[in-house]
Amino acid sequence: MPLPFLTAEADSEESAAGAEPLPYEDRDRWRRPYRPGPWRVGGAALLLLLASYILFSALIIALAGALPGAGICIGAATVVIIGAVRLVRAGIWVSAYGVRRVGMWGTTTVEWSKVDSIRTVQQPVKWLGLPRTVQGQALSLALTSDEPLKPLVTDHNADFLGRREAFDMAADAVEDWVTEYGVRS
Structure with missing residues (x-):
């Protein structure tokens, strides 16, 4: 059985010319x-x-014969699973179109053309999204329309609590996206 992906033919220019870009290479x-x-x-x-x-x-409830109760449990489990998936998807996402802030309850998308500047600021931030605030850093966008916008990420959210280096790397990555698409920072 030939395995062409293990041979030198897979690396030739002919096979790479018609190939689609990998997901991490596709800027859109x-x-x-x-x-x-x-x-x-x-x-x-x-x-x-x-x-x-x-x-x-x-x-167990279904095996006991109480199907309405089992249906309620399945519905509750579905809601919890959707909440877990939404929790993992929360954060900031970037593409050639703009920057998207995905939260548990809503999503905000801003086109790059509407971004005036982006910077890391020292300010009171929420600790793990709870009402308690602590002094920390936040990556915030300034829009050309002067609309108030929540910080994109903070160093005390669920992604960066106790990981200051990861926050700095993520802020630099978003700033690189901003500079790549012609927005002043």
């Missing part, structure tokens, strides 16, 4: 310029664990 796709943090992934894992317990209880 939305991508997160950093990895999700341990708090975000851990919270989603706990939600998925809770959903598995709810689904197991739905199985």
Whole structure:
């Protein structure tokens, strides 16, 4: 059985010329310029664990013969699973179109042409999204229309709590996207 992906033929210019770019090379796709943090992934894992317990209880309830109760448990588990997926997807995403801030309850997209500047500022920020504020850094956009906009990310959110170097790298990556698309920073 020939395996052409293991041979030198796969590296030839002819096969690479017609190939589609890999997802990380395609600038038009939305991508997160950093990895999700341990708090975000851990919270989603706990939600998925809770959903598995709810689904197991739905199985037991269904075997006992109470199908409406099993349906309620399956519905509750579905809501918890959707919440876990939404929690993992939350953060900032960039593409050639602009920057997108995905939250648990909503999404805000800003085109690069509407961005006046981007900078890292020292300000009071929410700790893990809770009402408690602490002094920290935030990556904020200034729009050409002077609309107030929440900070994109902070060094005390679920992605960067206790990972200051990762916050700095993510802020630099977003600033690189801004400078690449002709916006002053």
